[in-house]
Amino acid sequence: MLIVAMCLVSIYFLVPRTVKIPTRGKDGVLRTDTVRRIPLRKGLDLQGGMYLELAPDLSKQTLTPDKMTDAVKRAVETVRNRVDAMGVSETSVQTAGATSDKIVVQIPGIQDPARAAKLVEEQAFLQFLIVDKAQALERSLSRLDDAVKQAGAVVAAAPTTETPAAQTTGLENLLRQQDTGKKADTGKGGKGGSKAAGGRKDSLAKAKDSAAADTTKPTNGAFSSLINQGSMPGEYFVANDKGPLLLHYLDLAQVKAAFPPGKAMYPGRDTIQRGGIWYRPFYVVDANPILTGAALTDAKPNTNPTKGTVVEFTLSNADGRRFRVQTGKHVGDYMAIVLDGLVIGQPPVIQEAIGTSGEITLGGRDISVAQDLALVLRAGALPVPLRIVNERTIGPSLGQDSIDKGVRAGILALGLVVVIMIGYYRFSGMLAVGGLALYVLFTAATLAGFDAVLTLPGLAGFVLSIGIAVDANVLIFERIREEMDRGKTPRTSIDEGFTHAMPAIIDSNVSTILTAAVLYQYGTGPVRGFAVTLIAGIVASLVTSIFVVRTFYLLWLNRTRGAQTLSI
Amino acid sequence: MTTIAFIVVGLSVLVVKHPRFSIEFTGGTTIQIQFDKAPDVAAVRSAAADAGYPEAVVTRFGSPLDYTISAQPHSSANGPSRIDSTRVQIEAMLHRRFGDTTHVRVLDSQFVGSTVGDELASNAIKAILISFIVTLIYLWIRFEWRFGLAATCATMHDILTTLAFISIMRLEVSLTVVAAILTVIGYSLNDTIIIFDRVRENLKKQRKESLRDVLNRSINETLPRSILTHATAFAATLALLIFAGAIIRPFAWVMAFGIFTGTFSSVYVAGAILLWIEAKWPRQLSTDRRPASRQGAAGKSSAPRVREAGD
Numbered sequence: 012m013l014i015v016a017m018c019l020v021s022i023y024f025l026v027p028r029t030v031k032i033p034t035r036g037k038d039g040v041l042r043t044d045t046v047r048r049i050p051l052r053k054g055l056d057l058q059g060g061m062y063l064e065l066a067p068d069l070s071k072q073t074l075t076p077d078k079m080t081d082a083v084k085r086a087v088e089t090v091r092n093r094v095d096a097m098g099v100s101e102t103s104v105q106t107a108g109a110t111s112d113k114i115v116v117q118i119p120g121i122q123d124p125a126r127a128a129k130l131v132e133e134q135a136f137l138q139f140l141i142v143d144k145a146q147a148l149e150r151s152l153s154r155l156d157d158a159v160k161q162a163g164a165v166v167a168a169a170p171t172t173e174t175p176a177a178q179t180t181g182l183e184n185l186l187r188q189q190d191t192g193k194k195a196d197t198g199k200g201g202k203g204g205s206k207a208a209g210g211r212k213d214s215l216a217k218a219k220d221s222a223a224a225d226t227t228k229p230t231n232g233a234f235s236s237l238i239n240q241g242s243m244p245g246e247y248f249v250a251n252d253k254g255p256l257l258l259h260y261l262d263l264a265q266v267k268a269a270f271p272p273g274k275a276m277y278p279g280r281d282t283i284q285r286g287g288i289w290y291r292p293f294y295v296v297d298a299n300p301i302l303t304g305a306a307l308t309d310a311k312p313n314t315n316p317t318k319g320t321v322v323e324f325t326l327s328n329a330d331g332r333r334f335r336v337q338t339g340k341h342v343g344d345y346m347a348i349v350l351d352g353l354v355i356g357q358p359p360v361i362q363e364a365i366g367t368s369g370e371i372t373l374g375g376r377d378i379s380v381a382q383d384l385a386l387v388l389r390a391g392a393l394p395v396p397l398r399i400v401n402e403r404t405i406g407p408s409l410g411q412d413s414i415d416k417g418v419r420a421g422i423l424a425l426g427l428v429v430v431i432m433i434g435y436y437r438f439s440g441m442l443a444v445g446g447l448a449l450y451v452l453f454t455a456a457t458l459a460g461f462d463a464v465l466t467l468p469g470l471a472g473f474v475l476s477i478g479i480a481v482d483a484n485v486l487i488f489e490r491i492r493e494e495m496d497r498g499k500t501p502r503t504s505i506d507e508g509f510t511h512a513m514p515a516i517i518d519s520n521v522s523t524i525l526t527a528a529v530l531y532q533y534g535t536g537p538v539r540g541f542a543v544t545l546i547a548g549i550v551a552s553l554v555t556s557i558f559v560v561r562t563f564y565l566l567w568l569n570r571t572r573g574a575q576t577l578s579i
Numbered sequence: 580m581t582t583i584a585f586i587v588v589g590l591s592v593l594v595v596k597h598p599r600f601s602i603e604f605t606g607g608t609t610i611q612i613q614f615d616k617a618p619d620v621a622a623v624r625s626a627a628a629d630a631g632y633p634e635a636v637v638t639r640f641g642s643p644l645d646y647t648i649s650a651q652p653h654s655s656a657n658g659p660s661r662i663d664s665t666r667v668q669i670e671a672m673l674h675r676r677f678g679d680t681t682h683v684r685v686l687d688s689q690f691v692g693s694t695v696g697d698e699l700a701s702n703a704i705k706a707i708l709i710s711f712i713v714t715l716i717y718l719w720i721r722f723e724w725r726f727g728l729a730a731t732c733a734t735m736h737d738i739l740t741t742l743a744f745i746s747i748m749r750l751e752v753s754l755t756v757v758a759a760i761l762t763v764i765g766y767s768l769n770d771t772i773i774i775f776d777r778v779r780e781n782l783k784k785q786r787k788e789s790l791r792d793v794l795n796r797s798i799n800e801t802l803p804r805s806i807l808t809h810a811t812a813f814a815a816t817l818a819l820l821i822f823a824g825a826i827i828r829p830f831a832w833v834m835a836f837g838i839f840t841g842t843f844s845s846v847y848v849a850g851a852i853l854l855w856i857e858a859k860w861p862r863q864l865s866t867d868r869r870p871a872s873r874q875g876a877a878g879k880s881s882a883p884r885v886r887e888a889g890d
Contacts, residue, residue: 066695482811489807522718
């Protein structure tokens with residue numbers, strides 16, 4: 012008996028130690044490079060920050076599952092690079108979803124959705140598109156006008172739902188302004204990225220007012236009145252301040268239906284001046300790219316005495332061959348280089364078949380522009396455009412508030428449980444409370460040890476588990492009481508009590524762990540945190556009630572040899 | 580009987596008025612805002628409407644200073660937009676109406692795309708079903724199938740009453756509430772298992788008693804444990820309800836009710852169903868616990884009346 016007691020005591024001393032060591036160790040490690048802190052990682056909902064879920068935008072193209080997996084994998088790398096560039100620690104970028112087709116981004120400490128979204132979404136989505144020479148747009152102009160008129164009726168009937176609401180809201184803030192600009196642009200699959208000149212934002216702002224006015228009273232031939240023939244086939248000049256309006260029209264479902272099939276229209280990145288008026292060129296191109304940025308293996312800036320600043324790019328061999336075939340077919344055609352939905356420069360004529368290397372001519376622009384472009388092309392050419400499907404932004408004050416409330420609830424729960432246990436079981440209750448204190452320690456240690464993330468539902472689960480943790484103790488105590496009632500000595504009663512309560516404890520806890528495991532498998536974010544704390548709590552409660560409390564008992568029995576009564 | 584009535588009322592409420600699903604399932608944007616002084620709800624509502632979201636739902640969230648605004652993104656017909664501007668628009672309008680960030684602050688915002696919402700909803704249903712099947716399999720391995728089936732029926736009862744409770748309380752069904760339902764399942768099973776475990780043990784020991792008596796005795800023997808465990812679990816839930824704030828409150832409500840109904844079902848429903856199953860499919864004589872089974876079966880047939888739930 013004494014040997015058993017000794018064994019149990021040693022187990023008791025072993026168990027807390029093996030659990031506690033990682034806590035200390037981790038804390039020590041952390042202390043060396045960062046400030047001292049609790050080794051528990053807080054979830055975004057407790058420390059504030061952004062949670063983003065990105066998914067490939069398949070509205071412009073379809074991908075086979077194989078290509079999709081590859082594209083998402085590459086996109087993760089790209090997004091990670093960009094998030095890292097924000098200089099925030101403890102960010103996380105990983106795939107999620109049943110087919111791993113989503114990218115989950117977690118950035119603690121950032122509350123500005125516009126900024127983070129911009130950073131994560133900055134596309135550098137590069138396409139090479141053949142400019143239409145067959146005047147496809149001219150032939151369907153009347154249909155497009157009708158479409159706008161039709162849509163215009165809808166606009167007039169329900170202005171609040173059809174007009175991009177951005178146009179009616181405040182423009183005070185530059186960020187917001189940019190955002191509204193993006194909204195207008197998104198229809199064409201791109202957005203006015205930060206590459207756009209600052210002046211463009213101002214013109215956009217002005218344009219919005221006129222655009223709002225125009226949408227409410229549509230004119231006849233709304234579409235055709237906007238565009239003027241440009242200086243080359245497939246090029247159309249649109250008065251600079253009417254650009255956003257045209258983009259809005261292009262975004263309308265009716266216009267999309269009436270648009271020449273297989274063609275798309277992209278705005279140019281740079282404006283040009285003709286006769287004192289600033290125009291933005293628009294280009295009608297084949298919707299299917301002959302090449303996308305996915306094929307790019309390298310890009311570097313250069314200056315060329317005749318062409319000015321250029322970005323030289325290299326393609327993989329396979330894509331280079333494909334590109335040579337494609338460009339060979341289109342010799343004499345114009346090729347638009349579209350970056351994030353904006354046509355860069357005036358599309359050059361394809362002189363001859365281009366192979367594995369080519370260049371984007373930027374003309375007289377500064378070399379830094381070429382450097383930036385080369386950088387995004389190299390590090391950031393996304394194989395597929397992404398869009399945000401889930402976004403959560405939590406302010407830091409809310410997180411702290413949640414922690415405070417959670418801790419307060421935990422203390423109250425602990426207090427109530429202590430009162431109930433001691434009130435009902437007296438001495439044994441105190442042993443259980445001692446076990447409970449260790450339980451709280453173990454659970455925290457387990458969470459820290461497994462580097463689990465503590466979320467708000469997790470905190471709630473923890474508080475809840477305090478109430479449930481004593482269950483095993485209760486089961487055992489009840490059993491001991493029964494045995495005592497049958498006239499057995501405390502020592503045998505305790506032994507019997509533990510043995511008999513065991514199957515019930517195992518069965519009931521295994522079933523709860525199974526439920527929690529399912530929850531972990533199918534839950535996302537905060538709910539996963541809940542499942543993790545629940546599992547950690549159950550395991551810790553098993554350890555404390557079976558080993559720790561039992562050891563307490565044995566210690567007590569050894570100290571008071573031959574005790575005939577047990578306060579339970 | 581009362582629970583059946585409760586379930587019927589609750590589920591009819593569920594059918595007549597659809598449950599409030601959080602935007603995690605429906606897709607859309609929810610913004611949690613805090614004012615420096617209690618605002619007029621109508622003014623908040625009109626601000627949301629003027630921002631272009633007349634259908635936005637404005638609700639008070641905990642204290643009189645905290646509100647949430649939920650809205651669906653519009654012009655979704657125009658193809659998927661890459662980012663959600665709902666928050667930005669509403670926030671701008673709020674600042675215009677109520678002043679800068681010292682007067683009104685956005686504490687938390689969430690946007691969920693509609694496809695993701697569908698996925699989350701189907702995942703939630705899958706999670707509940709799978710946890711059901713998994714625990715059922717475990718029970719059938721550990722106990723015999725009669726016990727497993729009875730425990731499952733009792734748990735089913737808990738899910739139905741909890742759903743009824745959610746619909747009657749008009750709680751918003753969010754992922755956290757689904758987590759609470761799953762926890763209730765685990766908790767209630769836990770409780771049922773402990774009683775059944777005692778039944779199993781007593782059946783081995785007391786061979787002369789009928790199952791009905793064994794069941795009755797087992798429930799009585801485990802009653803102190805049930806009461807005490809529920810007291811402590813309920814105390815923890817109560818602490819959450821009082822202190823943990825508005826975000827956790829729906830979770831705490833569901834848990835509080837779940838603890839109640841879980842106890843009820845394991846004490847009354849599970850036993851009654853087990854008796855009913857025994858009456859319908861008496862134990863086979865070929866089991867290894869032959870003498871016990873025969874006695875049990877004999878005792879059973881002499882007591883065909885089954886205790887009803889809630890008597």
